[in-house]
Amino acid sequence: xxxxxxxxxxxxxxxxxxxxxxxxxxxxxxxxxxxxxxxxxxxxxxxxxxxxxxxxxxxxxxxxxxxxxxxxxxxxxxxxxxxxxxxxxxxxxxxxxxxxxxxxxxxxxxxxxxxxxxxxxxxxxxxxxxxxxxxxxxxxxxxxxxxxxxxxxxxxxxxxxxxxxxxxxxxxxxxxxxxxxxxxxxxxxxxxxxxxxxxxxxxxxxxxxxxxxxxxxxxxxxxxxxxxxxxxxxxxxxxxxxxxxxxxxxxxxxxxxxxxxxxxxxxxxxxxxxxxxxxxxxxxxxxxxxxxxxxxxxxxxxxxxxxxxxxxxxxxxxxxxxxxxxxxxxxxxxxxxxxxxxxxxxxxxxxxxxxxxxxxxxxxxxxxxxxxxxxxxxxxxxxxxxxxxxxxxxxxxxxxxxxxxxxxxxxxxxxxxxxxxxxxxxxxxxxxxxxxxxxxxxxxxxxxxxxxxxxxxxxxxxxxxxxxxxxxxxxxxx
Amino acid sequence: xxxxxxxxxxxxxxxxxxxxxxxxxxxxxxxxxxxxxxxxxxxxxxxxxxxxxxxxxxxxxxxxxxxxxxxxxxxxxxxxxxxxxxxxxxxxxxxxxxxxxxxxxxxxxxxxxxxxxxxxxxxxxxxxxxxxxxxxxxxxxxxxxxxxxxxxxxxxxxxxxxxxxxxxxxxxxxxxxxxxxxxxxxxxxxxx
Numbered sequence: 001x002x003x004x005x006x007x008x009x010x011x012x013x014x015x016x017x018x019x020x021x022x023x024x025x026x027x028x029x030x031x032x033x034x035x036x037x038x039x040x041x042x043x044x045x046x047x048x049x050x051x052x053x054x055x056x057x058x059x060x061x062x063x064x065x066x067x068x069x070x071x072x073x074x075x076x077x078x079x080x081x082x083x084x085x086x087x088x089x090x091x092x093x094x095x096x097x098x099x100x101x102x103x104x105x106x107x108x109x110x111x112x113x114x115x116x117x118x119x120x121x122x123x124x125x126x127x128x129x130x131x132x133x134x135x136x137x138x139x140x141x142x143x144x145x146x147x148x149x150x151x152x153x154x155x156x157x158x159x160x161x162x163x164x165x166x167x168x169x170x171x172x173x174x175x176x177x178x179x180x181x182x183x184x185x186x187x188x189x190x191x192x193x194x195x196x197x198x199x200x201x202x203x204x205x206x207x208x209x210x211x212x213x214x215x216x217x218x219x220x221x222x223x224x225x226x227x228x229x230x231x232x233x234x235x236x237x238x239x240x241x242x243x244x245x246x247x248x249x250x251x252x253x254x255x256x257x258x259x260x261x262x263x264x265x266x267x268x269x270x271x272x273x274x275x276x277x278x279x280x281x282x283x284x285x286x287x288x289x290x291x292x293x294x295x296x297x298x299x300x301x302x303x304x305x306x307x308x309x310x311x312x313x314x315x316x317x318x319x320x321x322x323x324x325x326x327x328x329x330x331x332x333x334x335x336x337x338x339x340x341x342x343x344x345x346x347x348x349x350x351x352x353x354x355x356x357x358x359x360x361x362x363x364x365x366x367x368x369x370x371x372x373x374x375x376x377x378x379x380x381x382x383x384x385x386x387x388x389x390x391x392x393x394x395x396x397x398x399x400x401x402x403x404x405x406x407x408x409x410x411x412x413x414x415x416x417x418x419x420x421x422x423x424x425x426x427x428x429x430x431x432x433x434x435x436x437x438x439x440x441x442x443x444x445x446x447x448x449x450x451x452x453x454x455x456x457x458x459x460x461x462x463x464x465x466x467x468x469x470x471x472x473x474x475x476x477x478x
Numbered sequence: 479x480x481x482x483x484x485x486x487x488x489x490x491x492x493x494x495x496x497x498x499x500x501x502x503x504x505x506x507x508x509x510x511x512x513x514x515x516x517x518x519x520x521x522x523x524x525x526x527x528x529x530x531x532x533x534x535x536x537x538x539x540x541x542x543x544x545x546x547x548x549x550x551x552x553x554x555x556x557x558x559x560x561x562x563x564x565x566x567x568x569x570x571x572x573x574x575x576x577x578x579x580x581x582x583x584x585x586x587x588x589x590x591x592x593x594x595x596x597x598x599x600x601x602x603x604x605x606x607x608x609x610x611x612x613x614x615x616x617x618x619x620x621x622x623x624x625x626x627x628x629x630x631x632x633x634x635x636x637x638x639x640x641x642x643x644x645x646x647x648x649x650x651x652x653x654x655x656x657x658x659x660x661x662x663x664x665x666x667x668x669x670x
Contacts, residue, residue, distance in 0.1 A: 348510055349544030397577060400541035400548035405661040411548075411577055411591060 026284050030084060040087040040285045042234035045080065046148060047091040048073050049240040051215045053186040054207060062191035072246050072263050073239065075271025080278070085285045098145050111140035115157050122160055127168040134161035138180070142220070145228070147184050155185030162206075163199050171202065178206035183218055215242070221249045223256045235282055246274060250281050257281055293330050297477040300324040300436075300446050304340040306468020313351040313392060318342040318358060322470045324446070326377065328368050336379045338362040338432065338450070340470070350399055353391040353418070360385040360466070362430045362452070375436045375444070383430035383452040386423060390461045393418040421461040428454035434469070442476040513586055514542045516658050517632055517651035518564055524648070530556045531636075531647060534570065535563045538623070538651060539658035540586065547579040550659050551590055551623075555610060570610035571596030572662035573617070585626030589639065593617035597662035625651065 048069060056064045080088050089097070098104055118133025138158045141147055147154040162177030181188055182203075190200040210216075219225050221238045236251040245262045259281070261274035304322035307315045320342025327335045344356035364381015393399060397412035434448025449469040517538040522531035529535045539550040553571040557563040573596060579588030594617060620639025625632040630653055637646040 347544075349546065351543075395577070396541070396543045396546040396548035396579070397574075399543050401660050406663055407574055408591075411574060 026085070029284070034084060034285075035287070037288045038085070038285055039288055040085055041283050042087045042089070042231075043080070043237060043282065044089045044094055044231055044234055045077065045091050045237045046094055046239070049186070049218065049238075051186045051240050052243050054182060054211055054215055055243060056187070058189040062189040062194075064187050064189060066187070070241050070246060070263065070271075071267035072261065072271035072274065073241060075268040076239075076246070076248070076275045076278075077271075079272050079275030083275075083279055086279070086282065095149055098149055104144050104146075107140065107144050108146060111137050111144065111146065114140065118157075119160065122164050125167075127164045131161050131164040131168065134158070134164065142184075145220075151185040152188070155181045155188045158184060159188060159190075159203070162203070163196075166199060166202055167196075174202060175206050175209075178203045179210060182207055182210055183216065186215070215240075217247070217249070221251075223251070227251055227253065237278065246270065248274060248278055250278060295330070295478075296328040298324075298326040298328070298444075298474050299477055300326075300470075300472035300474035302446070302470055302472025304342055304468065304470040306342070306450065306466045308463045308465060309467050310462070310464035311347075312462035313347040314349060316345050316347040316352070318344045318356070318466070318468070320358070322472060324448070324470070324472060324474075326366070326368070328370075332367055332369060334366040334368045334377065334379070336362070336364060336366045336377075336381065336432070338379075338381075338470075349394070351392050351394050353393060353399065354389070356390060356463075357388040358385060360452070362432065362450070364430070366432075373438045375446075377435070377448075378433040379431070381430050381432075383426075383428055383454075385426045385452070385454070385466075387426065387461065387463060388423055390421040390463070391418060392420075392462075421459055424461050425458040426454040426464075427456040428452055436474060444474045444476070446470075446472050446474045510544050510581075510583075511542055512583065512629060513547070513581060513632070514540055514658070516540075516654050516656045518654050519649060520631075520652045521650040522647055526648065526650065529563070530558070531649065536636075536649075536651075537564055539660070540575075541658060542581045542586075545581055547575065547581045547586060547588060548577075549575045549579075549588075550662060551575065552659065552662075553596065553617075566599075569599065571617075572598065573621070574662065585624070585632065585634065587624045588622070590617060590621040593621040594619050599662075599664040601663060623649070625649065627651075629653065 050067060050069070052067055052070075053064060056067065058064050077090065080086065081090065114133055115137035118130045118137055121127075121133060122130035134157050138154060138161065141154040141157065158177055158181035162174045162181060165171075165174035165177055188203075190203050192200060217240060218238075221240070227236060232253055234252070238249045238251065240247050245260055248259045248261075250257045250259065259274055259277045261270050261277070264270050301323050302321070303319065305317055305319045307317055309315075320340050322338065322340035324339075325337040329335055339361045340359070342358050342360075344352070344358065346352050346355070360383055362379075362381050362383040364379055366377055366379030366381075368375060368377040370376075395412050395417045397407060398414060398417045401407045401412060403414045430450065430452035432448050432450045434446060436444045436446035438444045447469065449467075451465070451467045454464050517540065519529050519531065519535045519537065521527070522529055522535075533556055534553050535556050537552045537554065539552065541548050551573045552569060553573070554563045554565070554568045555570045557568065573590040573593055576589040576591040579586065581587075596617070618638030621636065622639045623634065623636050625634030627633055632651040634649060635646055636649045
């Protein structure tokens, strides 16, 4: 193997390989225990619609014996209840959640009054008004999900509408109303000897047709009826029991899926299997994403003062204005920019014959520690600076006289006794340390010490190693 | 005893920063310019009540740069009538200060450059043209001023340096407001 390939192989072995970490199985995650912050999918289970009762013949007085829930349904609920990764709202709690809603209560009063008025119309043989009013009442009940709370009440209203339609000579429309009534409450029956024989016959015909065709699922089992807003982020389970099987519809904002489970010989096992398939359709849940660090941006503006530790004339102050931007991008990590414009004073001997203007720009990463009131920081970066033209002479006569003053060269030779350097550009590493104290709200006072050394110079004017500091007022932008 | 909280610790840190920062700025002191300006002679010799110094009075135009200095010394004919002697028509010689003049916070010490050859407003000017006295027009070669004082007055001596025969005269100056001259010759085209 060539050395290059050997090196590449070694690098590949050292590189972190995200694909090498196998996805953790749900069972392992469950057995390891879920933390309190684990986000469980919210699953809302509606009461079972037991359509097995459609095939039950009525006894004396039109009553039918109430069937106990299928064992498979009980096993299904038990299995779901035990799922630690799900937040399951059981059917009784779903009913309670519907009835405790304030808008439900207000709308229910309106629907009840509409139904009462329609029932009176039916008794007073105002059949058209009764049919119209009952249709409106049933629609409102369904919209409120009152048929989940009290299916018999809603089904009775639908049945009465069918009777009104039948008596007004509209048997076809009446048949649809009977079907709807039976869909809402499969145990609904008319009472022989009390209700009209034609009505009993029509209802029984509708029931027979439903049984023969296979009872349809109610509309709210499908995507045709939108999910209630409060369940928009969760999963709704609507289930119905048929004579030979259990069907569960899983509704969510993402769509609808159907799981069908025959009862078989072991209904408990069937319920468990169905629950497993439903769980497989539901997301496992997720760990809350760790909250990202909220970055901060500080802006400072103030005064800057420094002196060149390396200089040919002796120390002199440079004073100017400065601006500093510090972006705390991660805990204790900052990206900083410091800029200053300053003007140099004269040195004590006034060898400098003109002020030196300087512009210094520093940028680089840094360390920052802070508590609510104080911050300490330090930065290491690169400084780019420019200094204006420099004119230097050590001869006092050259400082006092002008070339026009016609003084002898022995006192001052203006051609040789004065050194001049044009504007220079300088680049080098820079260091800055300091601290700040919050004064009020987001306003703070900051002080920092700065230093730099220049490694790259467009020309050597003799100045270097600026040491100094700044004092500034700052504001936290975010 | 009160325990120090974070606020006190922060202020202490700020003070420490200030203590470090302040000397840096203060160490970079500005230029020393004391004694720079115009000084007119007020007394000479034993009789400090009159400024006559051998028929002349001196006016110093000084520029101080740290511990060095440069400038011009203008000599005028003393007006015994009590009128202002420091008038351009009474100018009788102008001298440049020799390199090597020194200054400190106490005073000045300097020598005239080429003192035996006074300069006049125009290079070809004759002594008589200015009405200068016919005697003692030249200075001794090493004319030196050693004067101390403060920002208002300078007192000291003037002598001829190393010359054995040098006379040594007490001399005093006072500051006047004005812009120091930087030339002996009048610039071409300017009025005398």
